[in-house]
Amino acid sequence: MFTPTTRIPRRPLLAGAMLAxxxxxxxxxxxxxxxxxxxxxxxxxxxxxxxxxxxxxxxxAALDAFTEExxxxxxxxxxxxxxxxxxLATQTAGGNxxxxxxxAGSMIPDYAGRGTLLDLNTQDxxxxxxxxxxxTEFGQVEDELFGVVAASNAMGLVLNQDLIGESGVTLPxxxxxWEELAELAASASQSLGEDAWGLQDGGGDLILFILxxxxxxxxxxxxxxxxxxxxxxxTAWLExxxxxxxxxxxxxxxxxxEAQGEIAANPMATGRxxxxxxxxxDFISYTRLVDSPLTLHLPPYVEASPxxxxxxxxxxxxxSTTADAATATEIVNFMINSEAAISAxxxxxxxxxxxxxxxxxxxxxxxxxxxxxxxxxxVAETSTPLNRLWPAGFAELRTLLGDLNEAxxxxxxxxxxxxxxxxxxxxxxx
Numbered sequence: 001m002f003t004p005t006t007r008i009p010r011r012p013l014l015a016g017a018m019l020a021x022x023x024x025x026x027x028x029x030x031x032x033x034x035x036x037x038x039x040x041x042x043x044x045x046x047x048x049x050x051x052x053x054x055x056x057x058x059x060x061a062a063l064d065a066f067t068e069e070x071x072x073x074x075x076x077x078x079x080x081x082x083x084x085x086x087x088l089a090t091q092t093a094g095g096n097x098x099x100x101x102x103x104a105g106s107m108i109p110d111y112a113g114r115g116t117l118l119d120l121n122t123q124d125x126x127x128x129x130x131x132x133x134x135x136t137e138f139g140q141v142e143d144e145l146f147g148v149v150a151a152s153n154a155m156g157l158v159l160n161q162d163l164i165g166e167s168g169v170t171l172p173x174x175x176x177x178w179e180e181l182a183e184l185a186a187s188a189s190q191s192l193g194e195d196a197w198g199l200q201d202g203g204g205d206l207i208l209f210i211l212x213x214x215x216x217x218x219x220x221x222x223x224x225x226x227x228x229x230x231x232x233x234x235t236a237w238l239e240x241x242x243x244x245x246x247x248x249x250x251x252x253x254x255x256x257x258e259a260q261g262e263i264a265a266n267p268m269a270t271g272r273x274x275x276x277x278x279x280x281x282d283f284i285s286y287t288r289l290v291d292s293p294l295t296l297h298l299p300p301y302v303e304a305s306p307x308x309x310x311x312x313x314x315x316x317x318x319x320s321t322t323a324d325a326a327t328a329t330e331i332v333n334f335m336i337n338s339e340a341a342i343s344a345x346x347x348x349x350x351x352x353x354x355x356x357x358x359x360x361x362x363x364x365x366x367x368x369x370x371x372x373x374x375x376x377x378x379v380a381e382t383s384t385p386l387n388r389l390w391p392a393g394f395a396e397l398r399t400l401l402g403d404l405n406e407a408x409x410x411x412x413x414x415x416x417x418x419x420x421x422x423x424x425x426x427x428x429x430x
Contacts, residue, residue: 045327048077048091049102049314050084051349058348065340066331074100074331092116097319099328103147105138105312106390112146118318119144123329130337130354134385138312141389147315148332151350153280154311154379155207157181157299162292163274167191167198171297178212178240178300181275185249188274200267200276201250203241204405206398208277211299212237214307214384225391226430231419238408238415245409253409260402264289280351280372281313287368294368296375298382308383310376313350351376393429400425 049059056078063074077098079087085107091097097116111117120126121144128136128148139147159171167188172180181199188198202208210220213229222228244250251267259266263282267273269289278286283296301307316335318328335341342357347369352358358373365373404418 044075045072045100045324045331046075046077046098047100047331048079048088048098050079050081052080055348058345061344062335062338062341063331065338065344066334069334069338069340070330072327072330092319095321097321099319099322099324100331101317101319102150103315103317105147105315106394108139108146108315108317109141109389109392111317112141112144116320117146118320118322118325118328119146120148120318120329120332121145123318123325125326125333126329127333127337130356132310132353132355132380134310134380134383135312135353137385138389139315139317147312147317148336149312149314149353150316150335151313151345151347152310152353152376153313153350154308154376154383155211155277155279155299156283156296156375156379158268158276158278158283158286159295159297160268160271160274160290160292161295163188163192163196163271167274169198169274175303176300177302178215181300182240182244182249185244185275186247189247189249192274196272196274197251197267198249198274199244200273201241201245201256201405201409202277203238203409204402205277206401208299209234209237209401211301211307215300215302215305217302217305219387221388221391223388225388227423227426231423234419234422235415238405238418241405242408242415253406256409257406260406279311279313280375283372283375284347284368296371298378301382303382306382306384308379309386310379310383312353347373355380391429393426396429397422397426 047059047063049055051059059078060076063076067073088097088101092111101117103111103117108117120139126145126148131149132152135149135152138149139145157171164171168191169184169188171184185198189196192198209229213220213233216233218228220227220229241250245252250256251273255267263269263285266276268276268278268286271290271292277299280296283294287294298308316332318325318332322328335345336353336357339360342352342360345352346361347365351373352361358376362370362373400422404413404422407413408415408418
């Protein structure tokens with residue numbers, strides 16, 4: 001059975017990450033890790049969000065535009081990703097939650113279940129008609145709407161074109177299988193020699209495991225929140241990545257562990273991996289770290305059962321205790337639909353959640369951001385929505401799979417024991 005060791009603590013990667021025991025955005029692209037500074041505005045309506053300097057500047061600019069257009073001041077409460085959820089939980093428990101709250105899709109069922117979020121369907125002025133159809137379910141619980149997607153993202157396969165060219169491999173242009181990806185990674189590693197690999201280790205990424213299960217034609221979760229994925233699925237998944245480690249197609253355990261939580265230190269960022277999986281935000285970050293040209297592609301997929309989905313990087317919710325639901329709802333509308341807000345936000349929070357917003361920004365972005373936005377258009381055509389929001393325990397399972405994959409990689413636990421612990425833990429949330 002796996003037990004924690006004193007090795008370097010594992011941390012989720014930049015785009016999907018948060019500390020164990022707290023909320024985890026699917027994506028959630030955990031934008032920003034720096035302490036945020038507030039912008040202008042000290043009005044009665046309060047807005048809270050997570051982010052670093054870039055995100056804070058963009059949201060503040062959008063709120064400035066809202067104030068200029070409406071005359072309504074907004075008090076701003078930005079917070080670094082680390083600490084955001086602790087602060088929000090404390091405020092909520094004390095009956096002092098902000099009026100407008102940036103939320104994560106994985107946390108909405110919990111907050112809504114405790115009656116702390118407003119059902120936005122009760123607000124006749126809410127206007128979310130422009131939001132992509134595949135994103136609307138992220139804010140829904142049963143027939144109620146507790147969040148509107150602020151930004152979207154999707155998982156892709158990042159290629160370092162210099163290393164790909166050096167290795168002589170070619171990624172298929174149509175559908176392709178995970179087995180084909182393994183063959184490409186092995187071939188690239190053999191060509192690149194020591195201290196460079198065809199692919200980064202993705203065995204601990206629950207999102208990738210979900211993609212694989214969906215490739216097989218099944219939803220990862222049943223509609224009631226129990227797992228459709230089986231012990232056989234996870235066994236095959238962990239064996240897949242163990243084989244890639246054993247033949248040198250992906251980095252050894254120590255290299256992968258040393259880079260956890262530090263995107264700038266992982267093999268793709270340091271020019272030692274030809275391919276890696278990442279969210280659209282990760283791709284943009286990589287382009288700023290790597291001198292070689294990078295491209296973003298679809299991960300393995302089957303046309304008959306597309307595994308990708310348009311993901312909610314973050315959402316806007318309204319507190320159930322707000323004294324002015326109308327104003328908070330007006331701000332949500334503005335952030336999603338206003339040309340001024342769309343221009344101010346750009347892609348700082350993720351990809352815009354509507355085609356109208358993406359069309360507005362198209363041509364005004366830098367090359368990397370434009371490539372990521374173009375990729376989202378491809379995803380929109382080759383994806384199917386999730387059947388439900390992430391249920392209770394998703395965040396814990398996401399962290400656990402990463403820890404178990406690392407333990408298997410270091411030889412601390414057998415795959416059979418890792419699988420048993422994963423499903424025993426999952427059963428505890430059922």
